[in-house]
Every structure is written in structure tokens, then in C-alpha cells.
Amino acid sequence: DTEVTQTPKHLVMGMTNKKSLKCEQHMGHRAMYWYKQKAKKPPELMFVYSYEKLSINESVPSRFSPECPNSSLLNLHLHALQPEDSALYLCASSQDLSGANVLTFGAGSRLTVL
Amino acid sequence: GQNIDQPTEMTATEGAIVQINCTYQTSGFNGLFWYQQHAGEAPTFLSYNVLDGLEEKGRFSSFLSRSKGYSYLLLKELQMKDSASYLCAVRSDRGSTLGRLYFGRGTQLTVWP
Secondary structure (H helix, E strand, C coil), X not given: CCCEEEECCEEEECCCCEEEEEEEECCCCCEEEEEEECCCCCCEEEEXXXXXXXXXXXXXXXXXEEXXXXXXXXXXXXXXXXXXXXXXXXXXXECXXXXXXXXXXXXXXXXXXX | CCEEECCCEEEEXXXXXXXXXXXXXXXXXXXXXXXXXXXXXXXXXXXXXXXXXXXXXXXXXXXEECCCCEEEEEEXXXXXXXXXXXXXXXXXXXXXXXXXEEECCCEEEEXXX
């Protein structure tokens, strides 16, 4: 299995909703990432987990809450989002955080906040 | 922060060769990656350079000059399916914090028949 699976593919939520994005990989990778990508823009790093511990938080607002329950799973909990948070949320994984860490990306979850 | 610059758009014809340039300024440089992203899809890995020089992989080659903060991706024998956005990404490691990979805005390549 060489894939990163993200669910749901599409999500529409109101500003008062609570929802979660899920990401799963079975490649034995020990580093997992969340990126946010808006239309015609590059992916922007949000969080990095290494061995299930949060390694990097790029000053992301607290309405985004990541969770790594085990080495295969990565969640992003969403609460009280704003319309400007509408974007494609990409999950990625890599072997670890060593230099040549090639990221394998999931297909993304497209989020629309009304 | 990071400063990664690449052209916004390029066009070429089938069978041609195209070179996509990327310049960067970063602290803690620890490698440069090229990814391909088709519209509406996830980025996929193309190449990795950490030392100066040329890395060749089939129709794709990538070059790095660390002293100049410069890289290019060379695509040969272009095919229609190569129409995509090409993202230059720089890894920046600072102290004990590893794993930051920053992406440039991407170069949208259109291949014409």
C-alpha cells in the first residue's frame, strides 16, 4: 500500500459546526503533515507530527486542532471556522524527518465554510 | 520566512524541451524538491537535490546550485500529459526543528500539440 487516504473528499460546514478531517497511511511512515492549499496557490505547511508527537505548528489558529492517535492516523479537528478557511486540506506522510524525506500526499479534502 | 520564486506560466509544444527555473533564499537549507500537481489532484514527487549538480531520472532532470540559490527542472520529449503545475519546494531545518518543506507558487506548464 503506497497511498495516503483522506476522508471526506468534500466537506461543507457552517461557522458554528464541529467537524473532522481524517488521514490514514499504511506505509510505516513516522512523519505526517497537514498542508492547506487555496486555489492557484502553493500548499502552506500547517502541522508536522513525528513519531506521533507534534513537531511543528506554523502558528495555526486554535480553531484547527490536530491529533495523531497512532502512527497510521492523523486527524484535523475543525471548530468555529471562518469562510476564509475554505480550501483544499492536504495530508502527507514521509518515512521520517531525515533530509531526503519525500512526502507522499493524499488527494485532499476540499472544505467549504459557509 | 522563505523566498521561493518561479515563473507563473510557461508553454511549450509536444516533443520539445522546457526548463523551469526556481530561485530561493532560506536559512537552514537541507534540500530542494520538485513536485508535479495536476489540477484538482495531490502533488506527486519528481526529484530531489541536496548537493550541487544534476540529477537525471528518465525524461526529467533537476539541477541545483546552492551557492546561487538556484535550481531548474528540465523536461524533455514533452507530452500532453506533462501539462500541470510544477512546484519547487525547499526544506528548511532550524536547530532541532526538522521537517519544514516550503513550496513556491508553482509554474503552470501548458503543452500544445
